[in-house]
Amino acid sequence: MKTKIVQIVxxxxxxxxxxxxxxxxxxxxxxxxxxxxxxxxxxxxxxxxPDNPQFxxxxxxxxxxxxxxxxxxxxxxxxxxxxxxGGFKDVFTYMFNGDFNTKEWIDKHRxxxxxxALSDIAKTSSASCIECHSxxxxxxxxxxxxxxxxxHQYNNAKSVEDQKQCIxxxxxxxxxxxxxxxxxxxxxxxxx
Numbered sequence: 001m002k003t004k005i006v007q008i009v010x011x012x013x014x015x016x017x018x019x020x021x022x023x024x025x026x027x028x029x030x031x032x033x034x035x036x037x038x039x040x041x042x043x044x045x046x047x048x049x050p051d052n053p054q055f056x057x058x059x060x061x062x063x064x065x066x067x068x069x070x071x072x073x074x075x076x077x078x079x080x081x082x083x084x085x086g087g088f089k090d091v092f093t094y095m096f097n098g099d100f101n102t103k104e105w106i107d108k109h110r111x112x113x114x115x116x117a118l119s120d121i122a123k124t125s126s127a128s129c130i131e132c133h134s135x136x137x138x139x140x141x142x143x144x145x146x147x148x149x150x151x152h153q154y155n156n157a158k159s160v161e162d163q164k165q166c167i168x169x170x171x172x173x174x175x176x177x178x179x180x181x182x183x184x185x186x187x188x189x190x191x192x
Contacts, residue, residue, distance in 0.1 A: 030084060034069040042094040043101055057174045066132070071174060074124040075131050114171075122165045129166040 032038060057066040073083040099105045106113075121128065135141060137156055140149050155163050 030080070033084065033087065034067075034073065036068050039068040042090060066174070070132065071128045072120075074120075074127040076127075079124060079127070118165070118167050121167050125160060125163075126166040129170075133166075 057071070069083075073080055093100045130137060136152060140152055144152070151169070
C-alpha cells in the first residue's frame with residue numbers, strides 16, 4: 001500500500017515537472033515568434049523591414065518604435081492565441097509556396113491582405129490602436145490639428161458600434177496599401 005502511494009506521488013510530481021516544462025517552453029516559443037526578427041525572417045519583402053524609414057510607426061520624433069506584434073496581436077490572451085494559431089498559416093505558406101512573399105505575390109494579394117487586416121482590427125474595435133493611443137478616446141492631444149480634433153470628437157461621440165475604426169482613416173501608417181482598396185473604403189466612410 002505504501003509503495004503504491006509513493007508511486008502515485010512520484011507520478012504526480014513527474015507530471016507536474018513535465019507540465020511546467022512544457023508551459024515554460026510554450027511561453028518562450030510564443031515570445032520568440034512575436035519578435036520583429038522572427039516576423040521579418042519570413043516576410044522578407046515586407047514594407048517594414050528595418051531599413052525602411054517611411055512609416056511613422058517605425059521611425060518618429062518621439063523615439064517610439066512599434067513592433068509587428070503591437071498592431072497585429074490585439075490585447076488579451078484570447079487574441080494572442082488566435083493570432084499565434086493564424087500565424088501557422090503564414091509559416092505553412094512560406095514553407096510550401098515558392099511564390100509567397102515575392103513582390104509579385106504581395107502586389108497580387110495586397111487588397112486581400114488589407115481586407116483581412118481591416119477585419120481583424122474591426123473585430124477588436126481597434127484595441128491594438130487604442131492600447132497605445134489611449135488618450136484618443138478620452139483626452140485628445142493639445143497639439144492635434146483642429147480638423148483631426150473635430151473628426152475624433154465626432155467619432156468618439158457615437159456609440160461604440162457606430163464608430164469608425166482607426167484603420168479607415170489611418171491606413172498606410174505602417175504598410176503600403178492598395179489605392180483601389182483605399183478609395184473604396186474612403187467612399188464608404190463618406191457615405192456613413
